[in-house]
Amino acid sequence: MSIKITFRSNLPPVLQTQPMTSEPELPDYAGSSNKKTEEIITELDSLIGLESVKKLIHELYAFVEICKRREKEKLNTEPLVLHTVFSGNPGTGKTTVARLIGRLFKEMGVLPKGHIIECERADLVGEYVGHTANKTRELVKKALGGILFIDEAYSLARGGEKDFGKEAIDALVKAMEDHKDNLILILAGYKVEMDAFIKTNPGLRSRFPLHIDFPDYSLDELMSIGEQMLTGRQYTFSPQAKIVFRRNLQNMNAIQPYSGNARMVRNFVEKAIRRQAVRLYRQPNLSREDLMCIKEVDIS
Structure with a gap:
């Protein structure tokens, strides 16, 4: 019809x-x-x-x-x-x-x-x-x-x-x-x-x-978007990395309120993935968990 x-x-x-x-x-x-x-x-x-x-x-x-x-x-x-x-x-x-x-x-x-x-x-x-x-x-x-x-x-x-x-x-x-x-x-x-x-x-x-x-996303929603993006790419935050990621989002919103919303989160996530790759690529015998885990050093 x-x-x-x-x-x-x-x-x-x-x-x-x-x-x-x-x-x-x-x-x-x-x-x-x-x-x-x-x-x-x-x-x-x-x-x-x-x-x-x-x-x-x-x-x-x-x-x-x-x-x-x-x-x-x-x-x-x-x-x-x-x-x-x-x-x-x-x-x-x-x-x-x-x-x-x-x-x-x-x-x-x-x-x-x-x-x-x-x-x-x-x-x-x-x-x-x-x-x-x-x-x-x-x-x-x-x-x-x-x-x-x-x-x-x-x-x-x-x-x-x-x-x-x-x-x-x-x-x-x-x-x-x-x-x-x-x-x-x-x-x-x-x-x-x-x-x-x-x-x-x-x-x-x-x-x-x-x-x-x-509406603009709340801080909690931006965090959920970040975790959803990582999950979709088969990555995950370490507990400390999650704390740092949230703090970075909060600081960015304080400096430039709603500067891109989900786009800002995507940029942060992709940067963290690239930094993880640089950290890992010379290391031998990487486990599945190593390849998936985004650590604090990849974000801060």
Whole structure:
């Protein structure tokens, strides 16, 4: 079944993710006939933090499934408007979640391909009149059947009225109308800048009913992300290394708050792995534990 994505002039108020006060009540996927859908949902749920983000995606999943059941009973179904604004600092999982949404919607029949085309201002904005519209149309063409993900989308409105960014916005709005059954547009960027950007064009806010806030990770969540990254690579912290790793994260956040979030953790993890390799490569008779263990000296 294909779920039709349409636009309405009487769109509901913006659906905004809210801080979680308790664990969300999630749909039961055990009876799903699509194993790939179950795997994608499991992958989503395995992400550290992002509880309010997960809750909204689960709600969208349930809504699509109920639409299918209502259609079978020849009941009216609500049209889906899935263009979305992702707001949050770098490294909070926006691109990762966008990729998961594309795969999920493909398996559910919402999108025929579910692929994601990632771009930014330089990929959309040209150097002369008419150039921008052509560049934007080419990217839209590549994204048909999937998701067009525009990072730092607010930069399209930074140059004022005479800037070619406005031409890109106009071309995107037209593409959303021309391909309303075959394209999802996700705009991403810092929260304050994205809120201001949406207000620059009267037609933008009504076309993006879904606003998802990606909160910064807590120190505990950053630690969990680091341990998850190591586990995935078949490494582990020694007890003392774990203490030092946490302290380094805390110190970095104190100097540069939220300087990359999960990206910062990944950089720390990869650096520790490289330093472990330098420490070990001349040593003979290494055990499996030696090859897996990240020690304090590899971090400090």
